[in-house]
Amino acid sequence: xxxxxxxxxxxxxxxxxxxVFGVAFASLLMGQQMAIFCGLMRNTxxxxxxxxxGDLWVMDDNVQFVDxxxxxxxxxxxxxxxxxxxxxxxxxxxxxxxxxxxDGNFQQMILIGLDDAYLVGAPPPERMLYGKxxxxxxxxxxxxxxxxxxxxxxxxxxxPGKTLEMNDKRAVIVAMCYCRPTFQTFPILYSTYSQAxxxxxxxxxxxxxxxxxxxxxxxxxxxxxxxxxxxxxxxKTNDQFFWMTIDYYAERTxxxxxxxxxxxxxxxxxxxxxxxxxxxxxxxxxxxFGALKAMGVSNFRLIRMILLQALxxxxxxxxxxxxxxxxxxxxFAKFVKSTPPAFYFGWQIPVITFVAVFAIVxxxxxxSMRRVLFLEAGVVFR
Amino acid sequence: MIATSISPxxxxxxxxxxxxxxxxxxxxxxxxxxxxxxxxxxxGELVLLVGPSGxxxxxxxxxxxxxLDATSGTVEVLGRNLSTMSxxxxxxxxxxxxxxxFQQYNLLPALNAVENACVPLLIAGxxxxxxxxxxxxxxxxxxxxxxxxxxxxxxxxxxxxxxxIARALVHEPKLLVCDEPTAALDAASGRTxxxxxxxxxxxxxxxxxxxxxDSRVYDFGDRIVExxxxxxxxxxxPALGDKLSEIHS
Numbered sequence: 001x002x003x004x005x006x007x008x009x010x011x012x013x014x015x016x017x018x019x020v021f022g023v024a025f026a027s028l029l030m031g032q033q034m035a036i037f038c039g040l041m042r043n044t045x046x047x048x049x050x051x052x053x054g055d056l057w058v059m060d061d062n063v064q065f066v067d068x069x070x071x072x073x074x075x076x077x078x079x080x081x082x083x084x085x086x087x088x089x090x091x092x093x094x095x096x097x098x099x100x101x102x103d104g105n106f107q108q109m110i111l112i113g114l115d116d117a118y119l120v121g122a123p124p125p126e127r128m129l130y131g132k133x134x135x136x137x138x139x140x141x142x143x144x145x146x147x148x149x150x151x152x153x154x155x156x157x158x159x160p161g162k163t164l165e166m167n168d169k170r171a172v173i174v175a176m177c178y179c180r181p182t183f184q185t186f187p188i189l190y191s192t193y194s195q196a197x198x199x200x201x202x203x204x205x206x207x208x209x210x211x212x213x214x215x216x217x218x219x220x221x222x223x224x225x226x227x228x229x230x231x232x233x234x235x236k237t238n239d240q241f242f243w244m245t246i247d248y249y250a251e252r253t254x255x256x257x258x259x260x261x262x263x264x265x266x267x268x269x270x271x272x273x274x275x276x277x278x279x280x281x282x283x284x285x286x287x288x289f290g291a292l293k294a295m296g297v298s299n300f301r302l303i304r305m306i307l308l309q310a311l312x313x314x315x316x317x318x319x320x321x322x323x324x325x326x327x328x329x330x331x332f333a334k335f336v337k338s339t340p341p342a343f344y345f346g347w348q349i350p351v352i353t354f355v356a357v358f359a360i361v362x363x364x365x366x367x368s369m370r371r372v373l374f375l376e377a378g379v380v381f382r
Numbered sequence: 383m384i385a386t387s388i389s390p391x392x393x394x395x396x397x398x399x400x401x402x403x404x405x406x407x408x409x410x411x412x413x414x415x416x417x418x419x420x421x422x423x424x425x426g427e428l429v430l431l432v433g434p435s436g437x438x439x440x441x442x443x444x445x446x447x448x449x450l451d452a453t454s455g456t457v458e459v460l461g462r463n464l465s466t467m468s469x470x471x472x473x474x475x476x477x478x479x480x481x482x483x484f485q486q487y488n489l490l491p492a493l494n495a496v497e498n499a500c501v502p503l504l505i506a507g508x509x510x511x512x513x514x515x516x517x518x519x520x521x522x523x524x525x526x527x528x529x530x531x532x533x534x535x536x537x538x539x540x541x542x543x544x545x546x547i548a549r550a551l552v553h554e555p556k557l558l559v560c561d562e563p564t565a566a567l568d569a570a571s572g573r574t575x576x577x578x579x580x581x582x583x584x585x586x587x588x589x590x591x592x593x594x595x596d597s598r599v600y601d602f603g604d605r606i607v608e609x610x611x612x613x614x615x616x617x618x619x620p621a622l623g624d625k626l627s628e629i630h631s
Contacts (some may be wrong), residue, residue, distance in 0.1 A: 001504055011492020063390070291488035294449060296477020296505050298470065333584045376449070381484070381561045 001297065005305035006290020008285060009312060015284075015334055019277045019313045019364075022318070023357055026270020030263050031345075033352045038349065039342035044249045045096065045182035047188075051112070051121035054211030055220050058089070058235045065248035066241065067184065069095050071205035072233065075318055079231050080210050084119050089212040090115035093196045097189070100165040100188035101152065108165070109148070110188045113152045113196025122190065123177040125309045130158050131175025136192050144178035148187025164189075166199035175336065181342065183249070267356050274317070275364040282354045282368035288354045302372050306365050314361035321357070322350055393586045395458075396557055396589030397423035402455030404441050404612075415441040417612040423605075428580055428590040430603035438612040439593045440561065443472030446591060447480055447559050448472040460556050477505050483564035486544045489534040489549075490590070495541075496521055496530040497617055499548040499549070506553055513552075520548045524578055538591050540571030542576060560592040569598055578603040 010016050048057070058068035058080050080089040090095050093113030100106055114121050114136070122133045135141055149158055162170040171189070179188050191199070197206045199367070212235075214223050220237045227235035236244060250256045282289070289302065297305075329343040398518050400441075404416040411631060423429050433553035444450040448464050454468045457464045460479055464472060481502070488590040489498045493525045502512065518530055524544045534542055560579060564572030566630055576599045583590050592603070600606060 002499060003510060004493070007497070008490060009492075011490075144447055191392055215567045259405060285490075287486065287488050288490050291482070291484065292478065292501070292505075294447065294482050296480075298473045329457075381444060381449075 001301055002308055004014055004292075005308050008288070008305075009281075010113070010308040012281070012284075015277055015281045016313070019274050019281065020317045021255055022270055022273025022277060023313055023317025023360060024324070025273065025317075025356050026266045026360060027318045027353055028324040028328075029266030029269070029321075029324035031322050031349055032267065033259050033262045034349045034352065035329055035343050035345045037255065037263075037327060038346060039344040040183065040255060040259075041246050041249060043181050043197065043342050044183040045245045046182045047110070047112070048238060048241050048245065050123065050179050051092065051094075051211070052124070052238075053120040053122075053213075054090070054238075056212040056224055056227070056235050056237055057241045058210035058212055058231070058233050060209070061228075061232055061234045063234055065245040066094075066246075069208045072207045072210075073079065074207055076231060076233060077207060077210055080212055080227060080233070083223075083227055083230055085215055085226060087213040087215045089210050090118060090120045091193050091207050092121055092209040092211050093193050093206055094208050095200065096167050096186070097188075097199050098197075100170065102163070107152065108186050110182065110184065110186045111166075111196050111199060112188065112190050113193035114190060115211075116192045116194050119192070123179065124315045127178045129176045129178055131160060133175070135160075135174040135248050136190060138172070138174055139173040140170050140172045140248055141191065141195070143175040143190040144173050145177055145188040147181060147185075148181070148189070149173075149176055151185075151187050167201060169198050171199065184275075200347055201349075235355050240266050253337035263374055265362065270357070270360045271363055272339075273314070275367055277362075278313070278364035279367045279371070286375060288370065292374055293375065299373050303369055306372065310361040310365035314357050317361075318354060318357040322353060323352075324360040325349075385520050388601070393420045394424070396425050396427075396460060397421070397591065398456070398458040399442075399445070400456040400458070402445065402457060404445060404450065405453045408553065414612050416452075418444070419612070420613055421607065421614060423589050423591060425491075425589050426584065426586045426605040428584055428592065428602060430600060430606045431593045431609060432593065432597075432606060433609035433615070434593070437609040439609055441612075442609070443559050443561060443591060443593055446557075448476050448584040449461050449481070477502070478553070479556050479584070481553070481555035481558045483543070483546050483550045483558065483563045484564050485536070487539075487546045487566075489542055489545055494531045494533050495526060495545045495548075498534070498545055498553055501549060502557045503555040517548060517552050520552050520582075523547065525580065538571075539566050540568075540574060542574050543567060543571075547575065547578055547582065551603075556588050558588065558590040560590065562593055562595065564594065564596045564599055570574075572596055572599055 007306065043068065057193060060072050063070050077089060079090055083375055092115065093111065095111055097109045097111040098106055099109050119136065129146055131143065136143055158176050160174050162173045164173070182188065200206065214220050224235035224237060292302065326345060329345050333345055399419050399421045402416055402419045403414065406413045406415055419442065431442060433439055441450065445452050446459055448459070448617045454466055462475065467475065485497035490501070496518050497515055500523055502514035503516060521527060521530055522548060526541060526544055529537060529541060537545065559580070563579065564575055567575060579590060580602050608618065
């Protein structure tokens with residue numbers, strides 16, 4: 001009877017494609033919007049993931065997320081270095097600088113100053129697109145990220161030696177690296193710490209973060225608590241800082257609500273289209289279902305038939321929708337070079353979308369089942 | 383599947399109704415659709431149930447088919463008391479022993495003629511290709527050998543009803559229940575269909591019960607049961623010399 005159920009489902013092509021389209025649309029909308037949401041949220045933490053090398057981030061106690069820069073006094077670096085369990089600690093500058101371009105325009109930049117001696121936090125070699133990280137030791141040298149270069153110079157191929165002006169100081173672009181897209185979308189400039197502070201207006205404090213490494217065997221979260229207790233600074237592991245930043249954006253911006261509304265709309269529209277079409281499909285076939293009941297098909301078997309129909313349209317719609325969402329992300333990343341893609345298609349998204357699509361088709365099936373189960377077989381005689 | 387097929391040897395009549403009453407609703411809205419009906423349908427006979435709309439014909443065949451439960455009285459079909467049978471056993475009983483022909487055919491529009499005709503065999507758990515072979519043979523017998531792959535919307539009313547008859551008989555039921563099988567057909571098609579039902583369905587170990595308003599087919603009945611107001615008014619048996627003209631049209 002499964003075969004009969006499938007033939008009944010696919011017999012009316014218009015309705016069949018209508019139901020599949022409804023589910024596919026819902027799946028596409030939910031998957032794509034969730035992927036953009038996750039992409040945006042991940043973009044807020046790009047620099048936490050890009051600036052690698054340390055185990056812990058130490059910062060002012062009032063810092064709430066990675067872009068919330070509150071400088072500390074230089075002496076704090078020595079205090080952190082002195083805490084038991086800390087293998088090493090280095091300074092890191094992260095802030096916004098303003099660059100004057102050759103055409104006279106101004107552009108805000110994310111400026112990252114790496115520890116002069118060890119360049120801790122620099123991109124790994126595989127992310128270096130032009131030049132070497134050691135080139136930052138040249139006078140006035142800065143390294144720009146790929147998206148930043150495109151943002152500033154469009155299709156111009158990378159040539160070392162381009163200059164910018166920051167705080168009346170010359171900055172020479174000597175290298176280019178790949179950086180994960182950021183939430184702020186500003187170009188990223190790497191330099192040594194001592195160089196970075198020269199690009200800033202005169203400030204009394206410039207130390208924004210301390211990157212620290214735990215000694216082997218020292219538990220990171222425990223060490224964070226210890227640093228916080230002894231320094232009154234805030235210390236976070238990479239993972240904690242990642243979620244702290246995500247939480248900030250989730251709580252303090254309308255992003256989750258707005259994307260949540262779109263995802264919910266996708267779910268509701270999917271329920272409405274698929275539910276209504278599936279229900280109408282059942283209603284139009286109600287006499288046939290009645291005839292099947294009269295001919296000896298049990299309610300249990302009818303439920304199985306309807307569930308099979310629902311599962312088939314659900315899986316098809318889900319596959320098409322997820323494929324569409326993935327294609328959207330792929331196309332976006334491949335063909336739109338000027339804008340960093342905010343599209344993260346983690347495994348959680350297909351799983352969550354699957355659960356939502358499953359709920360949609362089950363809702364649709366339940367509507368239909370209710371009608372069929374309470375159908376008197378005698379209806380066939382009316 | 384529970385085997386509930388009944389040998390005619392264990393029972394003298396295919397259908398026996400004893401003091402059957404069926405009421406719908408309660409209190410002031412209570413309506414008696416059948417009122418103390420007693421009736422016997424022997425094996426090997428085609429019985430026509432006739433009477434005006436609302437006289438209880440459909441209710442009666444619904445009870446006989448196990449689609450409704452009697453309010454009181456005994457409904458015995460193929461030697462089994464349906465009143466004491468559980469819902470699941472009744473569903474199985476219907477699937478094995480009863481064939482249905484409906485006024486509006488109720489063919490599945492997504493299936494072609496032969497696929498429609500084999501549905502009862504699929505319900506009984508047959509392999510699809512074997513079921514289709516058997517259904518094709520029966521469709522050929524009812525004159526649709528050249529329309530096996532046609533869909534219901536490609537067939538005339540008479541042809542659709544012939545598919546429905548093939549579907550009703552393909553699993554060789556002991557009892558065939560037909561509801562106004564000629565109502566949607568012209569006179570010639572109606573007579574063809576009734577002739578087909580009589581020829582293919584009626585055997586010594588089977589019985590056929592047909593609800594009809596169509597006086598043009600009264601001569602196909604071995605026994606004509608006339609009903610009004612939920613009661614049986616009279617039973618006309620042409621073989622015993624009763625005149626068909628005695629039945630109110």
